[in-house]
Amino acid sequence: MSKILVTGGTGFIGSHTVVELHNAGYEVIIVDDFSNSNPKILDQITTITGSRPEFVELDLCDEQKVKDFVAKNADITGVIHFAAFKAVGESVQQPLKYYRNNFYSLINLINAFNSKINLVFSSSCTVYGQPDVLPVDESEPTKKAESPYGNTKQIAEEILQETCAVTPGLKVTSLRYFNPVGAHASALIGELPIGVPQNLVPFITQSAIGKRGPITVYGNDYNTPDGSAIRDYIHVVDLAKAHVAAIKRLESANASSNYEVFNLGTGTGSSVLEVIAAFEQSTGVKLNYTIGARREGDIEQVWGNVEKAARDLNWKAELDVTEMMRSAWNWEKYLQENPF
Known part of the structure; x- marks a missing residue:
């Protein structure tokens, strides 16, 4: 089978995608710099799959090192690019950190492959901002981003679309995720935030197990049925399988x-x-939470029309x-007993 490069492959979504690529028969090579992940994840992937993926520690913002890596791995036929910073709140506080990392890594990859590669890009529903129509579909125009993180996804998509328009050898699928949560059924890999979690579910699980204090619900005065913000949450394993489907579509040349x-x-x-409420019901664990002010950079509500993925990606x-x-709770309990 084809050899797929997974950048950020020891991260949350990346590690699950490596597992699903293995299950689908692909050869995988991971590149990561562990800036937002843990080397032990490689061992966990090996335990799940029974095979240790090839791994290279590399900062994709180093242009020459990326070129050298690609030159040594000419058998790579596709790339799934996850390597990016992703915390909305942090991006508001440190915008240059996000612009540098998220753009340089992408541009260096495209240049290193001489713009001839099948590329699946990790995008985000944040490109829509607060949509005028829900559920939002892919034809909806993007709005001014609510955060530097969201802006990096918008601009990265523009970079890819404009480059594809003049570069037939570059074939790109941008996947706009909604909110990935959950963990592998083995409880051996899952979301592993460094420091205080920026996302809801890992904060819930860490609060429930005693690592954090009460959960803060950021705003209860939104124009939603219960006043709290609404998102489209998706299980990370489902999301990982979508990346395999995207690679297969690129390889089959069925793209429009x-x-x-x-x-x-x-x-x-x-x-x-x-x-x-779903966490409490599914685990039997009562959560302690308080209501706080709205958080800068957050939007009120968003969920997606996913008919196109069902039709074209199957x-x-x-x-x-x-x-x-x-x-997610099973993963948190595993970490309690097996700290990284």
Whole structure:
């Protein structure tokens, strides 16, 4: 089978995608610099799959080292590019950190492959801002980003689309995820934030197990049924499988053009308070939470129309929010007993 480069492959979504690529018969090579992940994840992937993936520690912002790496690995046929900083709140406080890392890494990769590669790009529903119509579909125009993180995804998509327009050898699929949560069924890999979690679910699990204090619900005065913000949460294993489907579509040359975009979500929104209730119901653990002010950079509500992915990628999410919460809790309990 083909050899796929997974950048950021020891991260949350990357590690699950490495597992699903292995399950689909692909050879995988991971590049990561461990700036937002842990080397032990390689051991965990090996335990799950029974095979240790090839790994190279590399900062993709180093242009010459990226060129040298690609020159030594001429058998790579596709790239799934996850390597990016992703915390909305941090990006508001440190915008240059996000612009430097998220753009340099992408541009260096494209140049190193001489713009001749199948590339799956890790994008985000943040490119939509607060949509005028819900569920939002891929034809909806993007709005001014609510955060530097969201802006890096918007501009990266523009870079890729404009480069594809003049470079037939570059074939790109941008996957706009909604909110990835959950963990592998083995409880051996999952979300592993460094420091205080910026995302809801890992903060919930860390609070539930005693690592954190009460959960803060950022705002209960939004124009939503219970006043808390609504997101489309998707199980990370479903999301990983979508990346395999995207690579297969690029390889089969079935794409309608050399630049395509797909939403990846469940097509259903859940509020913060609903997620908290789902966690309590699925685990039997009562959560302690307080209501706080709205958080800068957050939008009110968003969920996706995922019909295009079902039709063209032959993919749809299968795991519900109950399973998302249960698997995330199992992962947190594993970490309690096996700290990284």
